[in-house]
Amino acid sequence: MRVDELEISDRVAEALMDKGFVNLHPPQAEAIPIALRGDNLVVAIPTASGKSLIGYIPALELMVSKGKKVLYIVPLKALASEKKDDFDRFKELGIRTHMSTGDLDSDDRNLADADVLVATSEKADSMIRHGSDWMKDVGLVIADEIHLIHDPGRGPTLEVILTKLMRRNRDLQIIALSATMSNAFDLAEWLHAKLVESDWRPIPLKEGVYYDGRIRFDDGTSREVGSDGEDVWSIVKQAIQDGGQSLIFVNSRRSTEALAVKYSKKMSERAGRSLTQAEAALLEGDTESTATGRKLSSCVKCGIAFHNAGLTSRQRKYVEDNFRNGQIKCIVATPxxxxxxxxxxxxxxxxxxxxxETNYGNSPISVMEIKQMCGRAGRPGYDPYGEAVLVAKSETDFDHLMEDYVQHDTERLTSKLFNEKILRSHVLGLLATGDADSEESIIDFLKETFFGTVSQLFGIESVIDGIVRSLIEEDMAKSTGDGIRITSFGKRVSDLYIDPASASILREAVTKIDDDTEILPILLAAAMTPDVLGMYPKKS
Known part of the structure; x- marks a missing residue:
């Protein structure tokens, strides 16, 4: 199916085709007409098979033809930047894009003229808490990477923000984009959405495990890898010798830097180049040169780079752009x-x-997250195939990786909302925004969450009763006889987007501070709050 066969305006079709979007992939051809009809939609298809366009086309059509606003929710700041760049390519349609991922204690009044807002779920929730007028005019919400609803850190906020938006505007359209998962139908039921599932990919993907000099793939084939004593480097070197590029995924920021530095000399023999003065300055940190920046600059000269949350947005963009144009042959990255x-x-x-994991020690990475990493293998238009390789340390480890990751289905998505610490903050948020004004209305709200859709809510009444009583005791809410209302202190805590328990600790500390108080007790009070994660030093 071609783009100009869709039920979209000529202006949108021409703009899309000018950017090279002419023929639709099979999952796109199935999903986009459903979204253009105005139906809610859940799309669960493999990584790198064209999910974004399924959101972009209905968004562009809605803004151009109906003048509605679009909220595009992403899980990460780095992804927000990429989505903004994508929408900015359609400026000729008169579309103004704004990205908002920063201060949670603000309502972003400067986005009044924005047609599309790209924001993290935390920022979108914060804007509702601050009473942002822009949010009232949203006609379409696109929730990207919605499978991260199972993430204990990001998931509950995404779940709550989508529920708030659906309850406030029953005509709101929602498009949820996800990697493949085993219970996508549960998400579709929650969002009252049509479901499109597919395992189609633009190029073939082979997943396998490397052990003892050989990669054994899930299709029964294998490939010898000439080893020079460094397994990961040998796997990467072979791909580069074949004319490809590699991504290496490791589990920590420190490891990305250490491995990139370790392989830089070997990579320099194959992809070394000189940097311009401007490039070196950008990579080193512009006016404020840093040790990390100098390390990055040195690696990039050799044709390898690291990518983690410690880089500035300009450094990350440089690494990504130069990997795409082939100057950088390998990136070592966190998940x-x-x-x-x-x-x-x-x-x-x-x-x-x-x-x-803080407080838990070494924990297995989920199958879904590993599959997402694997899904990055294979560059459409450049590579005839993609290969994803897990690295085993022993024969037993080989069996484990093959059975528990390569040949295993992804986990079922579950809600992480039913946790008293998480609920405490969101209950306060519901009271602050007027989405609830009694224990009964809080429970009614929870019934419409993903958690409420897939569970029976056993015991929820006593949990909510305990949370509300604690908020009243801490003067964040007041019982009015026929309901509950937020106090000025509770509203401020909600606006600041901190745990109510943290606010109580800090308030108590502040009341004891005088001119003679030293800095250490103040820092200690902050360190005692739930918002500051505990850290346990290693024995070494």
Whole structure:
């Protein structure tokens, strides 16, 4: 199916085709007409198979033909920047794009003339808490990477913001874009949406495990890898010798830098180049040169780079752009890079399948997250195939990686909202925004969340009763006889987007501070709050 066969205006069709969007992939051809009819839609298709366009086309048509505003929710700031750049390509249609990922204690009044807002779920929720007028005119919400609703950190806020928006505007259209998952139908039921599922990919993907000098793939084939004593480097080197590029996924920021530096000398022999003065200055940190920046500049000269949350947006963009144009042959990255950022490579190497979690120690990375990393293998239009390789340390590890990751289905999506600490903050937010004004209305709200759709809510009444009583005791809410209302202190805590328990600790500390108070007790009070994660030093 061609773009100009869709039920869209000529202006939108011409703009799309001018940008090279002419023929639709099969999942796009199935999903986009459903979205253009105004139906809610859940799309669950493999990474790198064209999910974004399924959101872009209905968004462009809605803004151009109906003058409605679009909210595009992303899980990561880095992904927000990419989406803004994508929408900015359609400026000739008169579309103004605004990106909002920063201060949670603001309502972003400067976006009044924006047609599309790209924001993290936390920022979108914060704007509702601040009473943003812009949010009232939204006609379409696109929730990208919605499978991250199962993430304990980001998921509950995404779940709550979508529920708030659906309850406030029953005519609101929602398009939810996801990687493949085993219970996409649960999401579709929650969002009252049509479901499009597919395992189609633009180019073939082979997943396998490397052990003892050989990659064994899930299709029964295998490939010898000449090893020079460094397994990961050998796998990467082979892909580059074949004319491709590689992504290496490791489990920590420190590891990305260490591995890139370690391989830089070997890579320099194959892809070394000189940098201009401007490039070196940008990579080193512009006016404020940093150790990380100097390290990055040195690696990029050799044709390799690292990519993590410690880089500035300009450094990240430089690395991504130069990987796309082939100047950088290999990127060593944290799993963040797999979460939606469009950066495919011939071969993906997953070195680590566990990572350190604060207070829990080393924990397995989910199958879904590993599959997302693997899905980055294969560059449409450049690579004839994609290869994703997990690295085993022993024969037992080989069996584990093959059975529990390569050949395993992704986990079922579950809500992470039913946690008292998480609920405490969101209950306060509901009272602050007027989305609830009694225990009964709080429970009614929860019934319409993803959590309420897939569970029976057993015991929720006693949990909510306990949370409300604690908010009243801390003077964040007041019982009015026929309901509950927020206090000025509670509203401020909600606006600041901090845990109510943190606010109570800080308030108590502030009341004890006088002119003679030293700085250490103040820092100690801040460190005692739930918003500041505990850290346990290693024995070494």
């Amino acid at each position: 963040t890079l797999a979460a939606g950022i469009n950066l495919p490579a011939r071969r993906v190497v997953v070195r680590d399948t566990t990572r350190y």
